C-alpha cells in the first residue's frame with residue numbers, strides 16, 4: 102500500500118549539483134523544500150577524509166562512488182538494427198549516486214558555452230547554409246547574454262580559478278579570446294601549471310594559437326564564497342576526477358552549499374529513497390507529487406505543488422518516460438520528443454613521451470590544464486569543411502593513478518615483461534594532449550524504453566541507441582590532426598595518437614557528459630521544456646540538467662547546467678510562484 106505523506110511546496114528529485122542549487126534558491130523565499138535522493142548521505146569528514154579518499158580500488162574500480170548497475174542500468178546498442186543489451190558495469194560514463202551526485206567526483210573543469218553554441222542551428226545555417234544530412238540540431242531558446250549573470254553566480258559560488266579573455270567586450274591577453282563577454286574576472290587566479298602545461302603553452306604559441314589556463318573548480322588559493330563557505334587550497338593530490346576531495350579544495354555541493362542549506366528549517370532531505378514516477382492528476386496536465394520507495398520497499402506518495410527533476414540527464418529522461426509525460430521519440434516516424442537528440446562528447450588525443458624530462462603526472466588536479474579554443478564551436482571558418490562544430494584542445498594533468506594509467510609507446514605489447522618495462526620507463530615521463538569535441542544531434546541517436554529488460558522494481562530500463570555520426574567523425578578527424586601538430590611540437594621523443602575510430606564503445610571511460618532527451622526550445626513542437634526548463638505539458642514540473650541541451654557543445658557541461666539551474670530558479674521565484682502556470686504561452 103502506498104502511504105500518503107503531508108504535502109510540501111516543492112519536491113526535488115535527486116540531490117546533486119542542480120538539486121542543491123534549486124534547494125538553496127527556493128528556500129530563500131520561505132518555501133518548504135524537500136529533496137529526495139536515491140543514494141546515501143555523503144560528506145567530507147565522514148566519507149572521504151584524506152586517508153580514505155585515495156583508495157583507487159574502492160572508489161573507481163569497484164565503483165562505490167556511482168549508481169549501482171546491479172539495481173538499475175541502461176541497455177545499449179549502436180543502431181536500431183541491433184538488440185540492445187544491459188550495461189552490467191559502467192564504463193564510458195559514470196552516473197553519480199548519493200548526496201552531491203556527480204558533483205562529488207567531477208573534475209571541476211568549469212566552462213561557459215560560446216554565444217554561438219546557443220544558436221547552433223540559426224548561426225550555422227546563416228553562415229554555411231543547410232545542415233549536414235540527418236542532423237537535428239536546434240537553438241536553445243535562451244541566449245548567452247541571458248545566462249551570463251548566472252554563469253557568473255556559479256563561478257562565484259565555486260571560486261573558479263581562471264583568467265578572463267573577454268571582459269565586457271575587451272579582449273585580455275592570456276585569457277580565452279573566443280569566450281563570450283564576461284561581466285567580471287574569475288573569482289580566483291588560475292592554478293599553478295606544471296611542466297606539461299608549459300610545454301603545451303609554448304607549442305601552441307609557436308603554432309600561432311592562443312593558449313589560456315583551463316577554468317578550474319580546484320582551488321588555486323583559499324576562497325570564501327558568497328554563502329560564507331570556506332574552501333582550502335588544492336594540494337594537487339591527483340585523486341580528483343572520480344573521487345571526493347578530502348581537503349575541502351574542490352567545489353562541490355558539499356563544500357559550497359550544504360553547510361548553509363542543511364541548517365535551514367524549511368529544507369529537508371530524504372536519502373535512500375528512489376523516486377519511481379511523477380504522479381499526475383486525472384487530466385494528465387498537472388503533477389500532484391511523486392511516488393518514491395525506501396530501502397525496505399515501502400512506497401510513499403509525496404504531494405507537492407511543484408516537482409523539479411534534478412536526477413541527472415539519464416534519470417530525468419527516464420522518469421518522464423515512466424510517468425507518461427510527453428510522447429517518446431520514434432526515429433522511424435520522427436514523432437515524439439522525449440528521448441530525442443541524445444548526444445555525448447567526441448574525444449581523441451595523443452600521448453607524448455619524453456626521454457629526459459620528468460612530467461611527474463601524479464602531481465595533478467581535476468582541472469589543472471592549459472587549453473586552446475581556436476578550433477571550438479564556430480571560432481574558425483568551416484567553409485569547405487564537411488562538418489559543423491568543434492572542440493577545445495588541452496593538456497590537463499589530472500592524475501597518474503597507478504591502476505588506471507599506464508601510458509606506453511606505440512607497439513608496446515599489452516602484457517608481460519616488455520609491457521612492464523615500458524610502463525616503468527614512461528610512467529614519470531609522459532603526458533597527453535586531448536580534443537574535447539562537440540556532439541551534434543542526429544535523428545538516429547536517441548533514448549527510449551527497452552522492450553525486454555527491467556530494473557529491480559520491474560520497470561523497463563532505458564535503452565540508449567547511439568553511435569558517432571559522419572559529422573562527429575569528420576570533426577574529430579580534423580581536431581585530431583590539430584592535436585598531432587601541438588603534440589609533435591612539445592619536444593618529446595615520440596607521440597602516440599588515439600584517433601576516434603570504429604563504433605562508439607560503451608566500455609572505456611570517455612566522459613560523463615550525456616546530454617539531450619528532455620530538450621529545451623521555443624515551442625512544444627520542437628522541445629520537451631520551454632526556455633525556463635518548464636515542461637510544456639505539465640506546467641508545475643521543471644526539468645534541470647544537461648538533458649535540456651538540444652545538442653552538446655565542445656565543452657564540459659556543468660557550468661551551463663548550473664547557469665540554467667539559476668536561470669530557472671529565478672523564473673520560478675520571480676514569475677512562477679507569483680502566478681502559477683505556463684511561463685511561455687505555446
Ligand SMILES: Cc1cc2nc3c(=O)[nH]c(=O)nc-3n(C[C@H](O)[C@H](O)[C@H](O)COP(=O)(O)OP(=O)(O)OC[C@H]3O[C@@H](n4cnc5c(N)ncnc54)[C@H](O)[C@@H]3O)c2cc1C
Pocket residue numbers: 114115116117118119120137138139140195196197198199200201202203204206207208209210211212342343374375376377411412413414416467468613614645646647657658659660662
Ligand atoms: C568522473 C566525472 C567527472 C566529471 N567532470 C566534469 C568536469 O570536469 N566538468 C564538468 O562540467 N562536468 C563534469 N562531470 C559532469 C558533472 O558531474 C555533471 O554535469 C553534474 O554533476 C550534473 O548535475 P546534475 O544535478 O544534473 O546531476 P548529479 O549531480 O549527478 O545529481 C543527480 C542525483 O540524482 C539522484 N537520482 C537519480 N535518479 C533518482 C531517482 N529516481 N530518485 C532519487 N534520486 C535520484 C542521483 O543519485 C544523484 O545523486 C563529471 C562527471 C563525472 C562522473
Ligand code: SF4
Pocket residue numbers: 318319320334335336337338339340341342345346347348349350351465466467
Ligand atoms: S586535486 Fe585538489 S581539489 Fe582535487 S581532490 Fe586533490 S586536493 Fe582536492
